[in-house]
Amino acid sequence: MDLIQELGLEVYPQFTEGKKVHHMGGANAKISTYTSSIPSFSPLVLLDFVHFMWRLTQEMELCTRSVFGMEPSQLSFLYFLMYSAAAGGVMRLLEATPGSAQEFRVKGGTQQLSERVAEQLGKENVRLGSAVTAIWQREETVEVKTTMSTITCKAVIVTCPPHMAAQIEYRPALPLERLRLARCMPVGHMTKFIITYPTAFWKQKGFSGEIVAHPSIHCPFGVTFDATSPSGSPALVGFIAGVQACYWNSREMEDRRDAVVSSLVKYLGPEAASYIHYEEKDWAKEEYNGGCPVNVMVPGMLTFYHPGLRKPCGRIYWAGTETATRWCGYLSGAVQSGQRAALEVLADVSPAVLSPSELQEVRADLTRAPSDLSQVWDCNRGSASSSRFLIGLTVMAVTVGGAVFLLKPGLGENCLSRVLAVIQK
Ligand SMILES: Cc1cc2nc3c(=O)[nH]c(=O)nc-3n(C[C@H](O)[C@H](O)[C@H](O)COP(=O)(O)OP(=O)(O)OC[C@H]3O[C@@H](n4cnc5c(N)ncnc54)[C@H](O)[C@@H]3O)c2cc1C
Known part of the structure; x- marks a missing residue:
C-alpha cells in the first residue's frame, strides 16, 4: 500500500455487499447463501473448522519459533492462513474480507505498479524482450547474458520464480540447497477469467458476486468475485485452479466458457447467460511464467531449505514473492522481497549509503540461526x-x-x- 501511494496510484474496495453463494460437497450438495465473512456451517463442520484453526495456530507457533526464529506475536493468525498452502479452502472463504488479498483493487490495474517503477528507473534502463540465459560470476564482476546482449555489473538480483530461475545457466554452479529449492517448489496452475455484462444483475438481486464452489466436471471455477470497474462496467472475475485447471484446460476454450456461464446461471440466475464478453488467461501457457500464482514448497522444504531461498550466492541476490517472509505468493510479498534484496546489495556494494539500523537489519537476517529441528522433529x-x-x-x-x-x-x-x-x- 505504501508503494501504491508512492507511485500515485489509487485503490478502491472490493465489492462484498449482499449474499455470497456457497456450494461445497459435490454437485448434489445444497447451495446455500450467507452474508457474513464465513458461511453458516453445520455444528460438526464448525467443530472441524475450530479444530483446524486450533491446529494451525499450534503449527504457526512452532514454525515461527523454530523455523523462522521469530516470536509468534510477530505474525497475525490471518497472515498465517494466507501463508499456509494447507489453508487453501479457508483462504478462498476469507479472500475478500478485510486484511485479505482481495480487500482492495487498484484503479486501472496492478500492471501500473511495474510501469510506474519502470518510469522512475528511466525506460531506457529497462530492457524488455531480453530473457536472461546465463549468469557468470567473475572475480570482481558478474556477467548477465540475455537473448539480446551481455551486461557486466557488480551484483544481480534474480526476481523470477524459482522454477524459472533454475533454467538459467550459472557459473560457478549454484549450491545444492538452492538447486533443490528450485526443483522441489512446483508452481501452481491457475486460469483467470473475466466475464462482462450489460448490467450488474447480481447486485440487483442482492448477491455480492462472490461464489465459493466445489469445482467439478460441471463447474470449472472454485471462486468468483464482483469485478465491476470503478467507472461502473459490470463484470465478474473467477479462477479455475489446481486439478480443475488441469482438467478444464485440456478442453476447448468454448467448452470452458459454456461451463462457466451455465454454472453462473445455476448460482446467480438466468441473466448470467446474457454476457457481453468472456476473456481468460491460462498462466501456465506463459513461456516466462509457467504457472501461478506461486511456487509452493513440498513437505519438509520449509523446515530444511527455507534459508536457501534468500541466501545470496556470491554476487547473486534473490527476490520475488516466493522469498518473502510476509504475504508470500502475493503482490505485497513481491514488494517486500524487492526491498530486502535491494538492502542486501547496498550493504555489500556501498554500505555507506545505509543507516546503522538498516545495516543491522540486513546482517541479522543473513546470520539468523538455522532451524531448531529438535522441536520440529517431534x-x-x-x-x-x-x-x-x-x-x-x-x-x-x-x-x-x-x-x-x-x-x-x-x-x-x-x-x-x-x-x-x-x-x-
Ligand atoms: C491470476 C492471478 C491472480 C492473482 N491475484 C492476486 C491478488 O489478487 N492479490 C495479490 O496480492 N496477488 C495476486 N497474484 C499474485 C501476484 O501476481 C504475484 O505474487 C506477483 O506478481 C509476484 O511478483 P514477482 O515479481 O515475485 O514475480 P512475477 O510477477 O512472476 O515476475 C517475474 C518476472 O520474471 C520474468 N522472467 C522469468 N524468467 C525470466 C528470464 N529468464 N529472464 C528475464 N525475465 C524472466 C517473468 O516474465 C516475470 O515478468 C495473482 C497472480 C495471478 C497469476
Missing part, C-alpha cells in the same frame, strides 16, 4: 495433541448435550428418574 506431537483435542470436544459435547436433555422439563425428569431407577436396580 512426530507424535501433532497426532497426540489432535486426539486430546477431539476427546476433549467429545466429552464437552456429551456433557452439554446430556445436561440440556436432562434439564428439559418433562422429558429430562422422566429420563432422570428412569436412569436413577436403573442405577438403584
Whole structure:
C-alpha cells in the first residue's frame, strides 16, 4: 500500500455487499447463501473448522519459533492462513474480507505498479524482450547474458520464480540447497477469467458476486468475485485452479466458457447467460511464467531449505514473492522481497549509503540461526495433541448435550428418574 501511494496510484474496495453463494460437497450438495465473512456451517463442520484453526495456530507457533526464529506475536493468525498452502479452502472463504488479498483493487490495474517503477528507473534502463540465459560470476564482476546482449555489473538480483530461475545457466554452479529449492517448489496452475455484462444483475438481486464452489466436471471455477470497474462496467472475475485447471484446460476454450456461464446461471440466475464478453488467461501457457500464482514448497522444504531461498550466492541476490517472509505468493510479498534484496546489495556494494539500523537489519537476517529441528522433529506431537483435542470436544459435547436433555422439563425428569431407577436396580 505504501508503494501504491508512492507511485500515485489509487485503490478502491472490493465489492462484498449482499449474499455470497456457497456450494461445497459435490454437485448434489445444497447451495446455500450467507452474508457474513464465513458461511453458516453445520455444528460438526464448525467443530472441524475450530479444530483446524486450533491446529494451525499450534503449527504457526512452532514454525515461527523454530523455523523462522521469530516470536509468534510477530505474525497475525490471518497472515498465517494466507501463508499456509494447507489453508487453501479457508483462504478462498476469507479472500475478500478485510486484511485479505482481495480487500482492495487498484484503479486501472496492478500492471501500473511495474510501469510506474519502470518510469522512475528511466525506460531506457529497462530492457524488455531480453530473457536472461546465463549468469557468470567473475572475480570482481558478474556477467548477465540475455537473448539480446551481455551486461557486466557488480551484483544481480534474480526476481523470477524459482522454477524459472533454475533454467538459467550459472557459473560457478549454484549450491545444492538452492538447486533443490528450485526443483522441489512446483508452481501452481491457475486460469483467470473475466466475464462482462450489460448490467450488474447480481447486485440487483442482492448477491455480492462472490461464489465459493466445489469445482467439478460441471463447474470449472472454485471462486468468483464482483469485478465491476470503478467507472461502473459490470463484470465478474473467477479462477479455475489446481486439478480443475488441469482438467478444464485440456478442453476447448468454448467448452470452458459454456461451463462457466451455465454454472453462473445455476448460482446467480438466468441473466448470467446474457454476457457481453468472456476473456481468460491460462498462466501456465506463459513461456516466462509457467504457472501461478506461486511456487509452493513440498513437505519438509520449509523446515530444511527455507534459508536457501534468500541466501545470496556470491554476487547473486534473490527476490520475488516466493522469498518473502510476509504475504508470500502475493503482490505485497513481491514488494517486500524487492526491498530486502535491494538492502542486501547496498550493504555489500556501498554500505555507506545505509543507516546503522538498516545495516543491522540486513546482517541479522543473513546470520539468523538455522532451524531448531529438535522441536520440529517431534512426530507424535501433532497426532497426540489432535486426539486430546477431539476427546476433549467429545466429552464437552456429551456433557452439554446430556445436561440440556436432562434439564428439559418433562422429558429430562422422566429420563432422570428412569436412569436413577436403573442405577438403584
Ligand atoms: C491470476 C492471478 C491472480 C492473482 N491475484 C492476486 C491478488 O489478487 N492479490 C495479490 O496480492 N496477488 C495476486 N497474484 C499474485 C501476484 O501476481 C504475484 O505474487 C506477483 O506478481 C509476484 O511478483 P514477482 O515479481 O515475485 O514475480 P512475477 O510477477 O512472476 O515476475 C517475474 C518476472 O520474471 C520474468 N522472467 C522469468 N524468467 C525470466 C528470464 N529468464 N529472464 C528475464 N525475465 C524472466 C517473468 O516474465 C516475470 O515478468 C495473482 C497472480 C495471478 C497469476
